[in-house]
Amino acid sequence: xxxxxxxxxxxxxxxxxxxxxxxxxxxxxxxxxxxxxxxxxxxxxxxxxxxxxxxxxxxxxxxxxxxxxxxxxxxxxxxxxxxxxxxxxxxxxxxxxxxxxxxxxxxxxxxxxxxxxxxxxxxxxxxxxxxxxxxxxxxxxxxxxxxxxxxxxxxxxxxxxxxxxxxxxxxxxxxxxxxxxxxxxxxxxxxxxxxxxxxxxxxxxxxxxxxxxxxxxxxxxxxxxxxxxxxxxxxxxxxxxxxxxxxxxxxxxxxxxxxxxxxxxxxxxxxxxxxxxxxxxxxxxxxxxxxxxxxxxxxxxxxxxxxxxxxxxxxxxxxxxxxxxxxxxxxxxxxxxxxxxxxxxxxxxxx
Amino acid sequence: xxxxxxxxxxxxxxxxxxxxxxxxxxxxxxxxxxxxxxxxxxxxxxxxxxxxxxxxxxxxxxxxxxxxxxxxxxxxxxxxxxxxxxxxxxxxxxxxxxxxxxxxxxxxxxxxxxxxxxxxxxxxxxxxxxxxxxxxxxxxxxxxxxxxxxxxxxxxxxxxxxxxxxxxxxxxxxxxxxxxxxxxxxxxxxxxxxxxxxxxxxxxxxxxxxxxxxxxxxxxxxxxxxxxxxxxxxxxxxxxxxxxxxxxxxxxxxxxxxxxxxxxxxxxxxxxxxxxx
Amino acid sequence: xxxxxxxxxxxxxxxxxxxxxxxxxxxxxxxxxxxxxxxxxxxxxxxxxxxxxxxxxxxxxxxxxxxxxxxxxxxxxxxxxxxxxxxxxxxxxxxxxxxxxxxxxxxxxxxxxxxxxxxxxxxxxxxxxxxxxxxxxxxxxxxxxxxxxxxxxxxxxxxxxxxxxxxxxxxxxxxxxxxxxxxxxxxxxxxxxxxxxxxxxxxxxxxxxxxxxxxxxxxxxxxxxxxxxxxxxxxxxxxxxxxxxxxxxxxxxxxxxxxxxx
Numbered sequence: 001x002x003x004x005x006x007x008x009x010x011x012x013x014x015x016x017x018x019x020x021x022x023x024x025x026x027x028x029x030x031x032x033x034x035x036x037x038x039x040x041x042x043x044x045x046x047x048x049x050x051x052x053x054x055x056x057x058x059x060x061x062x063x064x065x066x067x068x069x070x071x072x073x074x075x076x077x078x079x080x081x082x083x084x085x086x087x088x089x090x091x092x093x094x095x096x097x098x099x100x101x102x103x104x105x106x107x108x109x110x111x112x113x114x115x116x117x118x119x120x121x122x123x124x125x126x127x128x129x130x131x132x133x134x135x136x137x138x139x140x141x142x143x144x145x146x147x148x149x150x151x152x153x154x155x156x157x158x159x160x161x162x163x164x165x166x167x168x169x170x171x172x173x174x175x176x177x178x179x180x181x182x183x184x185x186x187x188x189x190x191x192x193x194x195x196x197x198x199x200x201x202x203x204x205x206x207x208x209x210x211x212x213x214x215x216x217x218x219x220x221x222x223x224x225x226x227x228x229x230x231x232x233x234x235x236x237x238x239x240x241x242x243x244x245x246x247x248x249x250x251x252x253x254x255x256x257x258x259x260x261x262x263x264x265x266x267x268x269x270x271x272x273x274x275x276x277x278x279x280x281x282x283x284x285x286x287x288x289x290x291x292x293x294x295x296x297x298x299x300x301x302x303x304x305x306x307x308x309x310x311x312x313x314x315x316x317x318x319x320x321x322x323x324x325x326x327x328x329x330x331x332x333x334x335x336x337x338x339x340x341x342x343x344x345x346x347x348x349x350x351x
Numbered sequence: 352x353x354x355x356x357x358x359x360x361x362x363x364x365x366x367x368x369x370x371x372x373x374x375x376x377x378x379x380x381x382x383x384x385x386x387x388x389x390x391x392x393x394x395x396x397x398x399x400x401x402x403x404x405x406x407x408x409x410x411x412x413x414x415x416x417x418x419x420x421x422x423x424x425x426x427x428x429x430x431x432x433x434x435x436x437x438x439x440x441x442x443x444x445x446x447x448x449x450x451x452x453x454x455x456x457x458x459x460x461x462x463x464x465x466x467x468x469x470x471x472x473x474x475x476x477x478x479x480x481x482x483x484x485x486x487x488x489x490x491x492x493x494x495x496x497x498x499x500x501x502x503x504x505x506x507x508x509x510x511x512x513x514x515x516x517x518x519x520x521x522x523x524x525x526x527x528x529x530x531x532x533x534x535x536x537x538x539x540x541x542x543x544x545x546x547x548x549x550x551x552x553x554x555x556x557x558x559x560x561x562x563x564x565x566x567x568x569x570x571x572x573x574x575x576x577x578x579x580x581x582x583x584x585x586x587x588x589x590x591x592x593x594x595x596x597x598x599x600x601x602x603x604x605x606x607x608x609x610x611x612x613x614x615x616x617x618x619x620x621x622x623x624x625x626x627x628x
Numbered sequence: 629x630x631x632x633x634x635x636x637x638x639x640x641x642x643x644x645x646x647x648x649x650x651x652x653x654x655x656x657x658x659x660x661x662x663x664x665x666x667x668x669x670x671x672x673x674x675x676x677x678x679x680x681x682x683x684x685x686x687x688x689x690x691x692x693x694x695x696x697x698x699x700x701x702x703x704x705x706x707x708x709x710x711x712x713x714x715x716x717x718x719x720x721x722x723x724x725x726x727x728x729x730x731x732x733x734x735x736x737x738x739x740x741x742x743x744x745x746x747x748x749x750x751x752x753x754x755x756x757x758x759x760x761x762x763x764x765x766x767x768x769x770x771x772x773x774x775x776x777x778x779x780x781x782x783x784x785x786x787x788x789x790x791x792x793x794x795x796x797x798x799x800x801x802x803x804x805x806x807x808x809x810x811x812x813x814x815x816x817x818x819x820x821x822x823x824x825x826x827x828x829x830x831x832x833x834x835x836x837x838x839x840x841x842x843x844x845x846x847x848x849x850x851x852x853x854x855x856x857x858x859x860x861x862x863x864x865x866x867x868x869x870x871x872x873x874x875x876x877x878x879x880x881x882x883x884x885x886x887x888x889x890x
Contacts, residue, residue: 050850062394063590166592217665339393342598350580380747446643477848485657
């Protein structure tokens with residue numbers, strides 16, 4: 001018995017002296033290829049845990065999950081983590097490749113001077129859809145109306161999923177109604193709530209990640225989600241030789257743009273490895289992976305020559321300057337607003 | 352006090368203290384913390400605002416006011432009770448014929464038949480839910496209330512079968528024979544003899560199914576649709592998404608009270624004294 | 629009882645089918661040559677190959693095993709003590725002991741998870757990780773061990789212990805030479821029970837898990853949520869095979885432990 005116990009403990013503990021970098025990342029946000037190349041180059045191991053919503057990540061950190069070296073929060077969450085004093089300032093002497101980042105992504109509002117964060121990838125929260133089905137049904141795919149208007153939804157009943165994220169769904173509704181995603185006007189919030197409640201009976205479920213496989217299998221025809229996930233669904237459907245294709249576009253009313261960044265958490269024990277990882281990912285060839293393999297937008301100028309043309313030319317992944325005008329980034333909320341949003345969210349789910 | 356008495360006392364404390372202290376610290380204390388947490392303010396970034404600030408305790412009824420401020424939260428409690436009730440009822444309908452069959456089969460087969468009930472539950476809980484994702488997806492039933500109930504029933508069924516079987520197995524067959532001799536038909540024999548005698552088994556099975564269903568969040572999350580939110584989901588959301596620990600604590604506390612009341616009720620219903628009267 | 633009716637057997641068979649059919653589907657699709665669990669394409673074992681190359685999954689499995697062994701050992705010791713105390717001294721302050729021991733068993737798991745999370749964070753300021761998971765698993769296992777041990781003790785004749793005492797045995801000697809051998813099967817059953825509970829637990833672990841200590845159920849959960857991959861089916865199939873083997877061995881070693889005692 002004792003021997004068995006000892007053996008199990010030995011198995012579970014990482015081999016002594018092994019260097020491990022703990023990364024808390026979005027699911028489906030770095031390819032296995034990239035991870036392997038980094039592990040070979042640094043002779044260390046990269047261990048990942050995953051989240052599918054910023055709120056989920058912030059909540060888990062607040063609950064006492066300490067020890068992550070690196071996290072990949074979106075701008076608004078970076079802002080919140082900085083105010084929380086939870087981040088370690090970057091040592092830029094360890095990041096020689098930092099100038100690779102495009103100028104428009106440097107010095108962002110959430111982290112002036114990039115003291116804590118390095119932009120990694122961008123995604124747009126948009127609509128993914130079954131091209132074949134929607135063509136058969138003759139439905140437009142360039143507007144949020146597809147998931148909010150009963151007129152269209154009537155043909156899609158039970159075939160639509162929307163994000164299980166209070167912030168993202170409200171933002172989509174706000175853009176469709178012509179408001180800013182930052183609005184605090186109670187009347188506009190109420191309007192958005194009513195819009196959502198009117199459409200809800202037609203939706204299948206709230207989902208943050210399962211829509212990837214549901215789109216690929218073909219049980220879901222329209223999904224509100226992240227551009228990189230839609231890309232994955234598109235690839236999965238193609239590889240499995242499904243008799244249909246998956247497409248995704250940014251609705252014309254505008255949407256949420258997420259700039260996701262590497263930051264160092266204070267509780268991390270290996271800032272040295274974390275810096276090495278960030279700099280590795282800043283290298284053009286490596287940075288290109290996030291676009292080529294994951295289908296995310298890229299803030300790295302040096303990556304551009306490596307990015308496959310069909311991806312670089314996809315406006316749903318790399319928005320045009322005109323589209324950029326209609327994209328907004330989310331901001332963090334205070335506890336009182338958080339509570340009233342959560343209350344509204346509960347009401348949305350119950351009604 | 353005699354020497355033996357002293358030593359006996361010492362033994363008694365040596366044996367009972369470690370588990371008692373462990374459970375006082377890691378079960379009772381956390382539950383009490385939950386009570387105070389429900390009266391605290393949410394922290395700015397999550398967690399709880401400090402209990403003491405400027406030499407004063409910062410307690411508030413705000414969360415309770417918020418909870419009782421409208422019907423939304425009560426409605427979710429009610430809905431959870433309905434789902435738990437439906438699950439329990441279906442479990443009972445499924446479990447009864449099976450338990451009856453096992454109890455009526457030859458003694459040498461019974462252990463095997465019971466083992467066959469337990470075996471599927473040696474697989475991981477999530478795998479049992481996952482099976483229904485695969486099964487219901489193509490049928491177009493995934494993300495519906497039916498899927499939630501199916502998952503709930505599937506996961507909790509043995510907790511109804513086993514106590515029921517344990518009870519039925521103890522029944523004295525001569526009672527049924529006597530009833531038959533008195534001219535009672537099969538239905539009458541069941542309804543007037545077997546059913547009333549099996550009530551204690553039904554009650555313990557009900558408690559074992561009903562209570563865990565109340566706190567379930569993974570099944571509605573993985574199988575349910577837009578409206579399938581239960582207390583468990585709501586509690587999880589406060590702690591792991593909305594960062595509103597006071598509200599999460601209040602919800603947990605109310606659920607605890609509901610569960611304790613239910614457990615007491617079922618213990619009372621299943622008690623032999625009541626059965627006799 | 630000889631009043632068997634065919635429809636009753638039919639109903640019973642249907643319920644057995646209900647119990648086994650879903651798991652059969654999981655097993656079948658683990659050999660399906662398609663990324664999507666949607667339709668049968670062809671036979672393959674590549675998901676198993678992928679599984680054994682999946683470092684994260686293997687690491688999670690090792691974590692689960694280590695946690696289950698440690699938690700079950702501690703819970704067995706504490707639970708046995710609690711079981712003995714509940715049976716032998718049902719008086720005085722200790723009258724409250726059954727309540728303390730049995731309530732965690734009856735509570736929905738989420739409540740235990742949430743209250744421990746609060747406690748770790750607000751009182752102990754503990755970093756979530758191995759320790760928090762272990763404490764949580766021990767807490768919910770003690771009650772199960774105690775119930776089994778107490779049931780075993782309750783079926784015994786008190787006079788054996790009196791005889792030992794009258795012969796001059798110290799309490800420790802009585803325990804070592806008389807009580808322990810008699811309740812050993814109960815202790816073993818309690819250990820197996822807490823081991824299974826720990827290795828299977830998802831809900832409580834979900835709340836108190838921290839960085840780098842992913843358990844197998846947590847790993848499966850994150851896989852199910854992201855994308856359905858037959859790798860999940862493969863790991864499920866292997867786990868089922870493992871449990872079947874364990875149950876088979878247990879039934880050979882201690883045939884009594886598996887019986888449902890009325």
